[in-house]
Amino acid sequence: MSAGLLGLLDDVAAIAKLAAASLDDVGAAAAKATAKAAGVVVDDTAVTPQYVHGVxxxxxxxxxxxxxxxxIRNKVLFILPIALILSQWAPWLLTPILMVGxxxxxxxxxEKIWGRLRGHEGHDAPAATVGPEAEKTLVAxxxxxxxxxxAEIMVIALNEVAHEPFFSRLVILLVVALAxxxxxxxxxxxxxxxxxxxLALAGRESRTSQRVGRGLVAGMPKVLAVISVVGTVAMLWVGGHILLTGTDELGWHAPYEFVHHLEEAVAHAVPGIGGFLGWLVNTFFSALIGVVVGAVVVAVMHVLPFGKKHGKDGGEEHGAGPAAGEQPATPEADER
Known part of the structure; x- marks a missing residue:
């Protein structure tokens, strides 16, 4: 009886060790997948603050x-199941879907560049002063x-763990999504x-704290403005890079090969910082592709009938409701 119990305990210990090793493998794979997607993570971090700029x-x-x-809903409820299903049964569909994105x-x-050139930037008015509907539109x-x-982050991560069994891929991608x-x-x-x-630091007695606090208060609007610009560039860069690599995977190799060869040439031509300069070359051409494709789509959206409403002076999209401090029109006001 005791021998059977000891055997059972040995089995439990072995299972526990196997589970611990599996968790270590999942953690290592998740860390590796996250590191591979780091560039898009930085872009995501740069893009998001512009949506609360002016709020x-x-x-x-x-x-x-x-x-x-x-x-989280995007990653867990939509992207993760679709990516796993497609990677299992229709991996050829992942690239076209990413290219649409x-x-x-x-x-x-x-469109953000177009809005700035025309003087109609989105999200300038605080959403809370315009109304709950404007806030819903901003969040959406x-x-x-x-x-x-x-989707780009999750597909990059998926490519890193494609050799793992289905269940391991699921757990790793869940960890990546949440992290x-x-x-x-x-x-x-x-x-x-x-x-x-x-503001909190500026209210303290320490002069050093006050100086740091005043510097933060004075500097943050400029930082947010810079982040907004970086976010716009990031959209063009990431979008263009998805299109550049996607066309190569679908069989049109010329654009990607041109950029890749130029990147490699620059990387090998300059010792020390060649890798960084090569990355800049790739980034420049990716952003250029994003600008060209984006400009074509903007032109189509503002010329075709279904896009005209979207393109009207920003009135329907960003200007619904009274401006900050402005009273809505009333019948009494009309009579006066």
């Missing part, structure tokens, strides 16, 4: 939380953009609340 201070964190929950990202980035737009970036969401939106939340931290 009323008391709505910043609630909006970031809503976008974060939307991001890349085109949308390029369109988003190009951010979640749509996150869907594309998250990346926490990292991205934790950093975004920190960025958008930095000015409040500055």
């Amino acid at each position: 009323a201070a008391n709505r910043e964190i609630p909006i970031v939380k809503k976008i974060a929950w939307g991001s 890349g085109t949308y990202l390029a369109f988003e980035g190009a 737009g951010a979640v749509r953009t996150d869907l594309i970036l998250s 990346i969401t926490v990292i991205v939106y934790g950093v975004v939340g920190l960025i958008v609340r930095m000015d409040d931290m500055g």
